[in-house]
Amino acid sequence: MQISSRFTIASHILVYVATYHEEEKITSDVLATSIQVNPVIIRNILSQLKKAGLIAVKRGQGGVTILKPYDQISLFDLYQAVESVKNNQLFHFHQQPSQDCPVGRNIHLLLDDKLQRVQTAMEKELSQISLAQILADGRAYLS
Template sequence: MQISSRFTMAVHTLLCIEYFGKTEKVTSDFIAASVGTNPVIIRKLLIQLKAAGLIQVKRGTGGTALEKPLSDISLYDVYHAVDCVGGDLLFHFHEHPCPQCPVGRKIHIGLDDKLHQIQDAMEDKMRSISLADVALPMWDTVPVK
């Protein structure tokens, strides 16, 4: 199990937009240099973040801006926006447990609900942490819109 690195790159991207947005034109090239990845990857993230209503992308002159304050964007919002897990399931179950095996035939009965509980708990915790909470230890004051 591993959540895609798109999640941490998206958080990094949103924090760059907030931190530099008042003094710099924050483009995919600018963000990519900070994240340490290809601008094409950042552009794909920006499309997802825009579709989720977290950012606006300025055409023509370029640049991006947040649609709402960091305190109103949760880690879950970012996680959900960039579709970090396929089919909304964090855990991918092995495809073919043996129906003749007493464990294999009942593994879903014993494990499915537990895995859903774990994912629900993680997502609830993510909803309780804002990007402002993440930014606070990184810089002295969080820019306020």
């Protein structure tokens, strides 16, 4: 299992916007330079963040703004906005394990509840970390 880089890119975007929104107009090109990815990737993630109601984006040279107070945006909000978790399941099983094999026949019974506990714990931890906390932790590094 690996969460895609969209999550950390989204986090980088919000930290950058929160840090520099008063100093400069923040565009996808500015963000792409900071993150070192193609601006198209930035625009796609900005679109997902906008759809989630976390940011506003003005076309052209308008820039990006954060719509919610920083203490009301959690890492879980970012995760939900940019990661595609099918059927609310972080862990995906291989297709059709053998029903002729005792392990294949019972793998879901053996793992499903444990993997759900792991996912729930991760989501709880992400929910408890706000953009405000990240900015406070990084105050010495971001100035």
